[in-house]
Amino acid sequence: MEIVESAVHDAARQHAEEAALAALVDQYASTLYRVAFSVLRNQQDAEDAVQEAFLRVLRHRETLGEIRDHRVWLVRIVWNIVLDRKRRAKTRPETDDIADLARVLPADGLSAEQRAAALQHHAQVLTCVEKLPAREREVMLLSAFEELSSVEIAAVLGVTESSVRSRLFRARNLLAELLQHKRSTT
């Protein structure tokens, strides 16, 4: 009789875990995709990264109840995954990434000339962002997400909030210098 009760209990627990995981997917898959895309700049790669992140959650689903902030926890998981993938897959030239990005960035209401100018501008910005030091670049990429506060960015990166702010300040100055230099040379 005890065996039947424990089996029922296990089944109920498993069902509850699956429901919790499905709720996490519904709530945060889109956010995780955008975080992944901001680094990888490829739709398929970003989707694979989101899938891998939730597979990791599935493997550690017993600890779901202990997580205080699921959003930051999930962003941190997918952030580590995409950084690892970015390091390993350095085969694609950056120009291809930017060309891919140009196709997905919104350009509604723009003429052909304006659209071309906007794409050139985006390409310049992204090229300069890529030239930033890794620490500053990471903070700048994450700060673009309005739903992430500096405290949450600090939690994702595993640093203090003051460190995030100082890195962001340096990143903005460096980016401005790089863009100015690029425009003056072209």
Added chain:
Amino acid sequence: MSPEDRNERSAGALAEEDTLRMIAMLAAPEGLEDRVKAGLRSAPRRGAVIAWPSASGEGWMHSAGMRAAAAAAIVLAVAGGGWGVYSHIQIAPVPSAFVEQPLQNGAGRFSTAGAMHVPKTVQGPVVAAPVVEKQKQEAGKASQKRERQAGKKSKARANAALSADQPSSDN
């Protein structure tokens, strides 16, 4: 760089960050959640050292005995393969001693250049012992020895004669 320039640059960069914000606000592709859920459903539930592709449900492949047997078979296969490789490798024997080839004309060595080693001896004084005295002493010693032997023999004869003259105690 003055603080005003820094602020202007920061303000300019903030405008440039619009590109990153646009990327951050891109919509996720349609059906992303469904694909992720489908991937999670098809994922293996329990982690195992060896994945069993043909296993379906609680079949014989899940029994501990079969797993142990399969693991033992894998170990045997690996060990057998290793032994097969090892047995086909012929290792050259290592000589216990090396024979050194004699060098001709002392090449590669220091030569004595024909020098001979002569031991140093001390030239001490020569003692001239008198030969005659020595012979006289030796002759004296020999006569004394003969006399002692003759004395011993005469004593022995006298003792034998005394023992013959005395009557026997048994009679």
